[in-house]
Amino acid sequence: MRIALFVTCLADGLFPQVGQATVRLLERLGHEVTFPQAQTCCGQMHTNTGYLREALPLVRRYVDVFEGCGLIVVPSGSCTGSVRHQHAMVARRFGDEALARRAEKVAARTYELSELLVDVLGVEDVGAYYPHRVTYHPTCHSLRLLRAGDRPLRLLRNVAGIDLVELPDAEVCCGFGGTFAIKNGAVSTAMLADKMRSVLATGAEVCTAGDSSCLMHIGGGLSRLNAGTATVHLAEILASTQDAR
């Protein structure tokens, strides 16, 4: 199948390995991945900070760029959530009903990585090998906006060599929340402290999730404490094989 990658601005600029892993994984499963290079950002940061007028050109760009694509994959639950639940709303707020309808159509073909694999491509065992102790944090937007449920866990359980351990209080937010982490830095940090306590209690070497943003937050805290637990995106684990990791 031909699948267009919306890599997200965060992975593009700061975590290119997440985009590379997504490409490697889908190609290994026999699919063709395209990368429309005119893509930029879904506009979620603008929308969630209240700057809807500034989000509008980014919504339009997303729709323009991906309208001609069939399937679209996003290695982020949060950005997928923004495309699916906010793009049409932003367009309508400024009276652009035509853009809103186009946005809804593109959103209906936009999938978060675990959704694409399990629901569309019908695969739960991607043939990955990852010999590490791993705990999974279900990010808020994957969990409660996309209702991704246990799809990521089903994929992880099929990874060879993995020692998957349950994260206590997994469904509680890590405290990232976009600009919340800046505007309410103290509360955000207090939430992070509890999330790190849970992660460290598992004794995992790796904390994984489907969102680079939440991992940047959790990983930033763990790194500051030199805690010895790394953060790795779900795509990177699923892309790892016995031959090349």
Next chain:
Amino acid sequence: MSTFLGMPYAPRGVGHLRGDRPFPAAARAALADTQLRRNLGKATRTIRAKRAAVVAELPDWEELRAAGQAIKRHTLAHLDHYLEQLERQVTAHGGTVHWARDATEANRIVTGLVRDTGATDVVKVKSIVTDEIGLNEALAGAGITARETDLAELIVQLGHDRPSHILVPAIHRNRAEIREIFLREMGDVDPGLTDTPAALTEAARRHLRRRFLSARVGISGANFAVAETGTLCVVESEGNGRMCLTLPDTLITVMGIEKVIPAWRDLEVFLQLLPRSSTGERMNPYTSMWTGVTPGDGPQRFHLVLLDNGRTAALADPAGRQALHCIRCSACLNVCPVYERTGGHAYGSVYPGPIGAVLSPQLTGVEDNASLPYASSLCGACYDACPVRIDIPALLVHLRARHVEEAARDRPVPGAEAVAMAAASWVMASPARYAAAQRAGRSGRVLRRGGRIRWLPPPLSAWTAARDAPAPPAQTFREWWRREHGDPDGTAG
């Protein structure tokens, strides 16, 4: 004060809808209170588990939520009709209805009514709306003592404190603190009082019993008011409400106009949703209902004060009005990771937590509670817990947008954040500008130490105060892609 579509907001200088400092500052103080953190963590965890268990028992919970939402939506769309019907029915059954445009008017009406009875003491049922308007202070100004009779409200009142939770106003106190407050403030308490729940409750019971038996005026809020019959409804757990609603000769009920429901049968939905969501009980212990006045039984004078205080302004916002669906169960507070760590005082309003963050700014105007819509990570737990399906995360985003729009209109020079957001939008609207910005951002690599950045300038210093930031990589994803695949469609700009 600007208004939304010309409707008046709750006035300044009266009541408790506005804090004295923005949420982030108030939250920092709360976060440092280790006793508070422990009390809150323990209490919210307990209530969360109880709620989850009783909600899971009902196979039709989602249908009940949808029904609750539909009833509230319908009622608000025909609010004028149902309020007038309520007024007619209450009047026909011997009650008197008063309309209060705001807190000041409501306080004046209630104070006048109490004064007319000659009473200098009133007993109160737990009511957030009377706290919203600052009724106790208004009564005190007129020489009338208001006595709270709900155990938690009594603790708050005796402690010269403020409620910090909709349902459990003294959630920030533990039993050792409560014992100290009782010993210090009750006067008539046994000096050997222990801090066991039974002993504390018994002390409160003895203290309150004398008040109930001597009170001539009772004051309450209302959970629901049935328009078709003119019936008021209060649900509670302790029985103090039943005492206040039945023993005094005069009963005054203050009710927000959004509390009306059309028909008796609608209670079937809400009396299932409310106790399971709030206390985690299948049914609340006491449900009191009364219709006007019954000769020879209960209060012989009944006054209903219908309060606006910014509610019509909220109703005028098509996106914002769903905040008025709230039935004050507090499930959203108990599941909120922000509330669990800061407690209710940080919100500065009698309505704390996620629902407070969307309700208070609409009652006061966003300008007066501008920090509240940002007091959330948008994790969405509140929406899932809400028994009437208020999409609180979407409302928070909507109110942030209103705040940004109003600030842009009212400020001649845009603030730093607005400039940064506009610049980021301009950059990201073009792939060429975006790629150039990524190249420029790579200069941030000079800050890296061992692949991480430990310090960034303000405002990003709020990030690096507690968290490392990732160093920009040697090549971005799109640079890697072009190296691997070229630029076949020529869209890289």
